[in-house]
Amino acid sequence: MSDPKIAFMASDTSIAETARRHLSEEYGDVSPEDADVIVALGGDGFMLQTLHGTQHLDTPVYGMNCGTVGFLMNEYHEPALMARLMAAEEEVIHPLRMRAIAPDGTVHEGLAINEVSLLRAGPQAAKLRISVDGRMRLDELVCDGALVSTPAGSTAYNYSAHGPILPIGSDVLALTAMSAFRPRRWRGALLPSGAKVRFDVLQPSKRPVMADADSRTAGVVVSVEIETAKDVKHRILFDPGHGLEERLIREQFA
Template identity: 70%
Template structure:
């Protein structure tokens, strides 16, 4: 039976043009009626798409029409049905973030890649780190810190010299960003079920923002982060080009 496909595209003209051509060839279904969603853009658009469609439990197949495409497949138009039939599925659990700002407002967001805390002023941030309710570091002076999933470990985490994690690993990477004290601390690997809390010390003088996959909240007082196993993002990849292969290849480039 022919798959019902919903084509979604970023605002980039290249992505919009590709969507128009694909719809003429394959038709177009509403996302709620589709067997598969094809996302045209870069990684940022892919992240937004899977989050927006998580209530549908529909797999998403990305084709790269952006500048970065770690989560995307190569763009081809003529063999799409065969590629969708052969595609391999990866299931990713996001991180759930709860962040309290200094006015007492609670913010919540999900992150497939990472949750990061970043200094928002000229002075280094001062953070206290607790894991599962136990204080693990009384003070980290830094430009920031992040907690990354395996899927996001080659993104911001890798740029901050954090480890690349195998996609099936039940661990999270806690990585400092430009740590000043303790200067030689390189971070930690934590169980996927760990609950991590950052408390911002001296927040008035050293403001900090929280960011969950580019969704940002300023003037943060504390942040709590945990994996959310009840939410499952279904992402499709061409055979031999899944996340596991991409994560391994990234370490040999």
């Protein structure tokens, strides 16, 4: 079997750019459209950027960590890259689809591999109404914000907000509150991955709220609907024994 054609993509740090230059000289470099595999050089943020930017290609992405945490990345080693790519194991994940409505009626849509989050945009706590599959579940959540996370993103913002770590094959979503004031200490809920979650912002003029999909902002909103985008998939490659399932389990014992 011939060696795969590789497209190297790097974040704008000097470490990542240097790595791209070295690897391109050693293994060649093609455009993402012509590649059999895309190698992303950077941290988790750049990995998310790469996955979003290449999702139309259906090409697997193999990350090499040139950042800090690197939860979605493999260790950076220049030697034997071809052998690592041939032996890599694939994880397929589906992002969340966000549909947010601005106060003027403008619709903002976006995809989130990790999470869709709502955050207060003023000095006062947000007031949110939460519905699931068209049924109102919480008439008023007073909080700094709330988010819906995928299993792949459950160790990111969700975990920092004291949400649960979700096994990659759990087929559920985490709905997590941030600094909930009422109901007291309400931490959130686990929902089926097929659930459709809606947040309505109460008192939006007095208590403005902004929405983000993987840190890409939709600005101030009055409502947000979130559901799994089953029609979109991301193919991520990991070294054997270091896939998402193992990382999610390991993180719980760190």
